[in-house]
Amino acid sequence: xxxxxxxxxxxxxxxxxHGKSTLADRLLEYTNAVSSRDMAEQMLDNMDLERERGxxxxxxxxxxxxxxxxxxxxxxxxxxxxxxxxxxxxxxxSLTACEGALLIVDATQGIQAQTLANAYMALExxxxxxxxINKIDLASADIEMAKREIEDIIGIPxxxxxxxxxxxxxxxxxxxxxxxRDVPYPKGDVSAPLKALIFDSxxxxxxxxxxYIRVFEGSISVGDNIKMMHxxxxxxxxxxxxxxxxxxxxxxTLYAGEVGYFAASIKSIVHTEVGDTVTNADRPTDKALPxxxxxxxxxxxxxxxxxxxxxxDLKDALEKLRLNDASFLFEPETSIALGFxxxxxxxxxxxxxxxxxxxxxxxxxxxxxxxxxxxxxxxLKNGNVIRIDNPSNYPQxxxxxxxxxxxxxxxxxxxSGYVGSVMELCQDRRGLFLDMKYIDSxxxxxxxxxxxxxxxxxxxxxxxxxxxxxxxxxxEIIGYRxxxxxxxxxxxxxDVVDALSFIVHADKCNTRAxxxxxxxxxxxxxxxxxxxVQAAIGGKIIARETVKAMRKDVLAKCYGGDITRxxxxxxxxxxxxxxxxxxxxxxxxxxxxxxxxxxxxx
Amino acid sequence: MVISLKTISIYVHIPFCRxxxxxxxFYSLPDCDDGIKQQYTDALIRQIKxxxxxSSIKSIYFGGGTPPVLGVKRLLAIFEEIKSSxxxxxxxxxxxxxxxxxxxxxxxxxxxxxxxxxxxxxxxxADDNELAVLGRTYTNAQYEYAMRSVxxxxxxxxxxxxxxxxxxxxxxxxxxxxxxxxxxxIPHISVYSLSIEGGTPFYYKRDSLCLxxxxxxxxxxxxxxxxxxxxxxxxxxxSSFSREGYESRHNLHYWDCGEYIGFGAAAHSFYNxxxxxxxxxxxxxxxxxxECFYSPTDFNTQPVLSDIExxxxxxMLGLRTSKGIKTDDELIxxxxxxxxxxxxxxxxxxxxxxxxxxxxxxxxxxxxxx
Numbered sequence: 001x002x003x004x005x006x007x008x009x010x011x012x013x014x015x016x017x018h019g020k021s022t023l024a025d026r027l028l029e030y031t032n033a034v035s036s037r038d039m040a041e042q043m044l045d046n047m048d049l050e051r052e053r054g055x056x057x058x059x060x061x062x063x064x065x066x067x068x069x070x071x072x073x074x075x076x077x078x079x080x081x082x083x084x085x086x087x088x089x090x091x092x093x094s095l096t097a098c099e100g101a102l103l104i105v106d107a108t109q110g111i112q113a114q115t116l117a118n119a120y121m122a123l124e125x126x127x128x129x130x131x132x133i134n135k136i137d138l139a140s141a142d143i144e145m146a147k148r149e150i151e152d153i154i155g156i157p158x159x160x161x162x163x164x165x166x167x168x169x170x171x172x173x174x175x176x177x178x179x180x181r182d183v184p185y186p187k188g189d190v191s192a193p194l195k196a197l198i199f200d201s202x203x204x205x206x207x208x209x210x211x212y213i214r215v216f217e218g219s220i221s222v223g224d225n226i227k228m229m230h231x232x233x234x235x236x237x238x239x240x241x242x243x244x245x246x247x248x249x250x251x252x253t254l255y256a257g258e259v260g261y262f263a264a265s266i267k268s269i270v271h272t273e274v275g276d277t278v279t280n281a282d283r284p285t286d287k288a289l290p291x292x293x294x295x296x297x298x299x300x301x302x303x304x305x306x307x308x309x310x311x312x313d314l315k316d317a318l319e320k321l322r323l324n325d326a327s328f329l330f331e332p333e334t335s336i337a338l339g340f341x342x343x344x345x346x347x348x349x350x351x352x353x354x355x356x357x358x359x360x361x362x363x364x365x366x367x368x369x370x371x372x373x374x375x376x377x378x379x380l381k382n383g384n385v386i387r388i389d390n391p392s393n394y395p396q397x398x399x400x401x402x403x404x405x406x407x408x409x410x411x412x413x414x415x416s417g418y419v420g421s422v423m424e425l426c427q428d429r430r431g432l433f434l435d436m437k438y439i440d441s442x443x444x445x446x447x448x449x450x451x452x453x454x455x456x457x458x459x460x461x462x463x464x465x466x467x468x469x470x471x472x473x474x475x476e477i478i479g480y481r482x483x484x485x486x487x488x489x490x491x492x493x494x495d496v497v498d499a500l501s502f503i504v505h506a507d508k509c510n511t512r513a514x515x516x517x518x519x520x521x522x523x524x525x526x527x528x529x530x531x532x533v534q535a536a537i538g539g540k541i542i543a544r545e546t547v548k549a550m551r552k553d554v555l556a557k558c559y560g561g562d563i564t565r566x567x568x569x570x571x572x573x574x575x576x577x578x579x580x581x582x583x584x585x586x587x588x589x590x591x592x593x594x595x596x597x598x599x600x601x602x
Numbered sequence: 603m604v605i606s607l608k609t610i611s612i613y614v615h616i617p618f619c620r621x622x623x624x625x626x627x628f629y630s631l632p633d634c635d636d637g638i639k640q641q642y643t644d645a646l647i648r649q650i651k652x653x654x655x656x657s658s659i660k661s662i663y664f665g666g667g668t669p670p671v672l673g674v675k676r677l678l679a680i681f682e683e684i685k686s687s688x689x690x691x692x693x694x695x696x697x698x699x700x701x702x703x704x705x706x707x708x709x710x711x712x713x714x715x716x717x718x719x720x721x722x723x724x725x726x727x728a729d730d731n732e733l734a735v736l737g738r739t740y741t742n743a744q745y746e747y748a749m750r751s752v753x754x755x756x757x758x759x760x761x762x763x764x765x766x767x768x769x770x771x772x773x774x775x776x777x778x779x780x781x782x783x784x785x786x787x788i789p790h791i792s793v794y795s796l797s798i799e800g801g802t803p804f805y806y807k808r809d810s811l812c813l814x815x816x817x818x819x820x821x822x823x824x825x826x827x828x829x830x831x832x833x834x835x836x837x838x839x840x841s842s843f844s845r846e847g848y849e850s851r852h853n854l855h856y857w858d859c860g861e862y863i864g865f866g867a868a869a870h871s872f873y874n875x876x877x878x879x880x881x882x883x884x885x886x887x888x889x890x891x892x893e894c895f896y897s898p899t900d901f902n903t904q905p906v907l908s909d910i911e912x913x914x915x916x917x918m919l920g921l922r923t924s925k926g927i928k929t930d931d932e933l934i935x936x937x938x939x940x941x942x943x944x945x946x947x948x949x950x951x952x953x954x955x956x957x958x959x960x961x962x963x964x965x966x967x968x969x970x971x972x
Contacts, residue, residue, distance in 0.1 A: 528943050528965070551816045553964040556794045556841040561613055561856050561870045563919070564877055570918060573968035585939075 004190075004257040008183045009077045009214065011095055011127075013118035014104035019134040022166040023104060023175070024062075024078060030172045031076070033064035033245050060200070061212055061259055063242040063249075068180045076179065077259035079199065079214075081118075087347070088121075088474055089293055093199045093275045095121060096291065097214035097259060100128040100183030102175065103150075107133045107141035107163070111149045116413055116443065117472040119154050130178050131158045137165035153440050186216075188256030193285040194218035194226070196254075196278040201269050203323035207239065209266035210248075213278060214259050216289065221253040225281035226264065229288040233271040234281045235264035269326045295327035297345025298406070298477065299352055299372045299456045300389040302333060302499060303359070304341030306366035306579065306590055311340045317363035318342060321355060328355055333390065337499040337583045338368055343390055346372075349456050368581065368593050371502045374452045377404040377480050392498040394487040397538050404480040406452040409434070412463065413445050414471035421466040422446065429454035430505060450475070451483065453503065457597065488513055490520070491534040491541075495584040500596060513543040516596055523592035526550035531586055609660040609691060610873070611855045614646065614680060615866035616669040617884060620704070624737035625765070627799035629868040629882045630667040642867075642884055643676040645891035647683045649865050659688050660860070661695040661852035670704040678716050685717065695759070695851040697722055702740040702748035710755035721752050722761040722790075728782035729775050732768050737803065742782065749786050759848060761790035766826060767819045768796055769811040776822050777829065784833045789848035792841050793826055795819060820961075827957045839923045840960045857919045859912070875906040918967050926954030933970070940966055 014020040027033075061079045068074055081094045095101065101122040105111060122129050131150045133143050143163055150158035162174035200212040213220070220226065224237045240262040241250040254260045266272060273295065277288035305314045318330050329345035346352040352372060359365050375389045379402040388394055410431075414422050416438065426433070426448045434447035450459075455475070463471050486509050490500035500520075504512050513535035520533045524547050535543040555566050580587040617630045618639065662684060669677055677698070684690075697720040698713060705713075710721075727733050728742045740748075752760055762783055766776050783791055796813070798804050804811065814822065827837060835843035839857065842850065855862065864871045868882035881887055907915070920927035929937075929951055937953055940946040945959035945966060955963055 528939065528945065528962070550962050550965060551820055552795070553962040554840060554960060555964060556797070561862055561864060561872065562879070563856070563870070563872070563915070564879070567915070567918065570964060570968050570971060573964060574971050577968060 002255050002258075004188065004255070005185045006072055007075045007077070007185055007257045008100065008179050009079065009098045009186060009257075009259055010100040010102060010130075010179060010183050011079045011081050011098050011122075012102045012104060013081065013115070013122060015106070015109075015112035015115045015118075018104045018106040018109070018112070018115070019166045020104055023102070023132070023134065023164070024080070026164075026166050026169050026172045027076075027078065027176065028062065028064060028245055029169070030176065031064045031066045033062065061243050062245050063259065064244070066176050066180070069177060070180070072180075074180055075258075076176075079259065087351070089295065090200075090274055091118075092121060092125065092291065093197065095125045095127060096289075097197055097199045098125075098127055099186055100130060100179065102179070103129050103131045103154075104134050105131060105146045105150060107135050107143050107146045108138050110142075110146050111153050112470060116153065116439075117474065128183050129154070129156050130175075130182055131156065131161040132175055132178075133158075133161055133163040134166050136163045137168050137170065153443065186257030188215070188217045190217075190219060190256045192217040192256070193283045194220055194224070194278065194280040195285040195289065196220060197289050198228075198272055198274055198276045198278060200274060201272040203269055204263070207263040207265075209269050209272050210261050210263050211266070211272045211278070212243070212259075212261050213254070215254050215256050217256050217285065218280065219253050219255045220262060220278070220280075226262075226278050227281040227284060228271060228273075229277040229279055229284075230292055230294075231271050231273060231276060233266075235266055235271075237262050237264045239263040269324065273326060295347060296477075297327065297329050297347060298374060298452060299346045299348055300375065301344055301346070301352055301372045302335060302338070302341055302370035302390065303330075303344050303356065304335065304338040304368045304370075304499075306368050306581070308339045310365060313363065314342065314359070314365055314367075317359050317365060318344070320363075321358060325355070327351070335370075335392065335499045337497045338370075338581065341368075345389070349458075349460065366579070366590065368499075368590055369597070370499045370593065371597055372456045373503065374406050374456060376485065376503060378402070379404075391487055391501040391503050394501070394503060397486065402482050403485040405483045405485060407449055407478055407481045408452050408455065408475040409478045410448045410450050410455070410473060410475040411445060412448070412471055412473050413439070413443060414467050416442055416444050418467040418471060419444050419446070422463065422471055425459075425462055425466055426450065429459060430508075449478070451481075451505070452477065453505075486537050488516075489536045490516060491532070491536060492520075492524075492583055492586045492588070493531050494534075495586075496536075497583050497588075499593070509537060510542055517543045517545040519595045520592055521545035521547055523595045524586065524588055527587060608657045608861065610655065610657045611661045611663070611852055611860060611862035612659055612684060612688070613852075613862055613864040613866075613869055613871075614662070614664045614669075614684075615864060615869040615880075616664060616666040616672045616677075617867050618642075618671040619666060619668040620671055620701075621737065621739060622803075624735070624803040625796060625799070627802050628667075631884060634884075636673075638884065638888075639672050639676065641888045643672065643680060645888045646680050646865055648891045650680070650683045650687055653687070653863060653865075655688065655863070657861075659684075659690045659694055661855060662690075662697070663852045664698045666699055668701045668704050669698055670700050670709070674705065674709045674712060678712065681716055681718070695720055697761075697850075697852060699724070700748075700752075702745045705748075705751075707751040707754060710751055710757070714756045719757070720759040720761065721757045722763070723748065723752060725762040725779070725783060726765045727768065727771075727775075728779040732771060732775065732779075735769055736765070746782075746786065749788070759790070760788050761792065761848075761850065762788050764791060764793045765796050766793060766822050767814050769813055771814060771822075773818070773822055773825060776826060780826060780829050784829075784835075789845040790850060791830070791835065791843050793830075793843065794841050795823065823961060824957065837924065837957060837960075840955075840963060854923065854925075857923045857925075859915055859919055876904040877907065878904045914971050917970050921953070921955055921963060921967055921970075924954050926952040929953045936970060 012020050012024055063077050066074045066076055079094050079097055081091045103119055133146045135141055136143060147158040162171055162178055164171040195217040196213040196215045198211055198213055201209050204210050220240055222237050222240055226237055227234045240254050241248045242260040275292040279285045305311055327347050330342045333343040334340055356369060373389055373391055375387050378386050378400050380399055381401050412422055429450055431448040431450045436444055436446045438444050463473055484506040485503050486506050488502055488504050488509055489496045517533045517535050526548055530549045531547040533545045534541050580589050618634050619630045619632050621632050696718045698718050699722045725745055726736055726738055730741045764779055798808050830843040834845055837843055838849050861872050863873050867880055867884045867887035870879040917927055929948055937946055946953055946955050
């Protein structure tokens with residue numbers, strides 16, 4: 001029975017490890033949406049990688065019923081959110097689909113950077129925030145402290161916040177009752193033309209793209225002709241329904257206020273972009289929902305199979321991943337050093353790592369990845385303007401009139417104690433200070449303009465380590481700006497290795513060059529002859545290290561005919577060789593390519 | 603009647619010694635009581651009796667441990683069993699490993715008379731301080747005395763071991779050791795660089811050992827190659843130098859991919875195309891010898907080497923000696939960079955490693971195996 005007043009759409013937002021997934025599990029368990037027997041694993045996060053890294057990469061949603069104390073049966077839609085800066089836009093779309101959010105605070109740790117960043121985003125979306133104090137079973141829990149922080153820092157009342165132990169299933173009902181009472185029911189005119197928000201989608205090999213939507217106005221039924229308002233694509237709906245913990249439940253129609261899915265024989269997720277508005281093609285709504293942004297890859301990197309013969313496998317894997325991730329692009333490229341591979345575009349560095357890890361884990365591929373790059377805009381002396389996302393295509397210095405690089409506006413929230421070191425970091429990354437304001441006595445928000453190329457390597461890690469994990473980062477691209485850029489080439493035994501070239505600001509090229517050659521020296525094993533490792537700009541060497549020739553590698557004694565030991569040793573050595581790439585005359589292990597990406601980890 | 607043209611070698615492992623040296627990682631038991639030694643001797647004899655072959659025996663090697671620690675009478679009993687069980691080639695090389703203080707002149711004479719014709723006596727160093735650091739329980743004077751006894755007993759084919767790159771060793775120290783051995787006219791000298799193996803006393807104090815740095819070790823190596831050559835020794839194997847005709851036939855047999863049978867705990871065998879080994883535990887070995895022919899778990903279940911494995915072994919073992927391996931076009935192409943960098947040479951269609959190549963033979967072999 002459709003009753004918009006009985007619908008509650010909400011998300012759970014929390015700092016990593018504050019218990020988001022565990023609470024979600026308990027809610028489902030308490031309402032019998034899943035049996036505890038099926039609950040061996042947390043189900044909302046269903047990718048291995050997410051569980052391991054404690055992050056949620058793709059949003060998922062679950063519908064379940066709750067019989068409240070007032071006797072009514074309520075439809076709950078719990079929408080999960082991804083938790084990283086690269087996916088900020090996806091998070092904001094997921095939150096837009098809700099009326100309320102559970103803000104989990106760990107009673108032993110209090111408010112953390114991510115709690116705050118998420119809470120602000122929820123407030124921006126006008127969500128009703130329900131604080132939930134978790135982990136009250138722990139001896140070090142300080143419920144009063146957690147409540148005080150919520151009131152002082154976020155500024156929302158926390159007096160009657162449910163205090164739970166998600167781990168032990170304590171006071172879960174309080175949370176459910178609170179959702180019924182405090183989360184507003186959705187407003188929406190069922191008779192108006194269809195207006196629904198896409199907040200996620202995935203590719204199913206039988207049904208085509210399954211699109212996750214929140215209906216704001218009107219309704220969507222099997223047989224309807226629908227239109228994506230931004231992409232303009234039109235389809236006929238073949239299936240709609242709601243989402244349960246393990247499967248989908250078919251329904252003929254979804255009405256205003258509801259969360260569910262539809263399928264319409266859509267061949268590619270290119271047509272179903274997150275944030276787009278779905279309307280009825282025959283009776284369209286006049287205005288799309290606000291806030292749509294096209295997902296634009298900002299970070300590019302070359303991905304090559306470690307074993308050149310696996311090129312076809314890599315291509316298949318990339319195509320499969322692309323089916324479920326429209327923000328990720330790839331096209332073939334060739335490197336003199338690495339052979340055939342692909343230039344891939346990502347939303348950010350985490351997105352890149354996620355894709356690489358999935359390729360290695362789910363598709364069992366060994367990869368070599370080149371240093372990430374942004375897109376540079378070059379005005380050449382001949383007047384042409386070109387865009388370069390691969391350093392090896394960077395023109396000679398004398399051909400360039402003006403080189404421009406993308407700039408972001410970054411917002412960093414940090415406890416006041418770390419303001420100094422965060423500013424130092426931004427300074428070091430060529431940041432332009434805009435302003436700083438204190439959110440309260442403990443927390444400051446800083447705004448900087450930073451070149452994107454300075455934050456794609458390891459900025460996030462550096463920020464975390466300088467703030468003991470408390471600082472959070474958000475950024476948006478604001479445009480291009482001319483800059484003093486140079487291309488740094490790396491030479492092994494005198495030969496340029498194209499896959500190791502990268503673009504760097506002229507003022508930083510010496511430092512960077514030195515560190516790279518040092519790193520390479522440490523990661524290239526000794527070989528039969530001495531190997532110079534050099535960094536050069538336009539043919540001029542600016543840094544050099546030497547990998548000495550191998551001195552001793554011999555098993556002098558084979559005792560009493562024990563040949564098996566020696567054989568095993570040599571077999572292992574032989575296997576090690578297989579993981580090496582021969583660049584000219586030099587053998588380079590995969591780790592060396594990785595090491596170059598992580599220059600600031602010491 | 604089938605006449606076998608195959609000749610095999612025999613290795614007898616005696617895993618007993620007086621005291622473990624500080625660098626030793628081999629299976630050997632110090633301080634064993636006489637009862638166990640007798641049981642071990644009985645077990646060995648049973649294993650030898652149980653093994654049947656129509657191959658003639660090309661060489662026999664008693665290694666350890668320190669074999670005389672078993673008792674010379676027991677060694678002779680084992681040797682007698684071998685002589686009566688197998689047909690020894692006329693020129694069979696029969697080696698016994700000894701330590702300077704483990705045998706008397708009388709015992710050496712007995713061994714010589716029984717048929718032993720080669721003695722290998724570890725020297726390691728001619729410097730008493732270095733000997734003490736290594737945990738050897740004799741002085742150089744005692745070594746020289748023992749070596750005179752070996753000669754007096756009638757042994758001519760004599761070998762010794764030297765270790766270099768010792769803690770705090772200088773190049774002068776190494777030269778002194780080499781010259782001492784050369785002056786005693788020892789025709790076969792093996793020289794190893796010290797390697798710190800896991801589980802040894804040296805391993806646990808490796809950080810305080812003051813080992814020569816890699817440049818010094820390198821210089822020591824080329825210096826010793828030079829000295830040995832000047833004194834008429836050929837560098838015929840990675841770690842071994844000999845005067846003409848005094849190469850270790852037993853070891854060359856290993857590198858020639860020859861077959862051999864190992865008796866005793868932890869002994870390795872290569873027989874009928876299979877490689878296998880006895881369990882490295884004296885107690886279990888004694889118990890097993892009671893019930894069966896020859897550690898059947900290993901012997902019967904091991905696969906016969908495939909052609910690919912055999913080819914790999916020929917490269918791996920063949921490149922250990924100056925006899926090298928036969929080349930073909932493929933091998934010539936793949937060894938080009940070693941030859942260009944002075945690590946190997948091809949002469950009369952044979953690829954062999956140079957002094958420089960021996961030093962990094964693992965890398966070269968691993969690459970040729972790929």
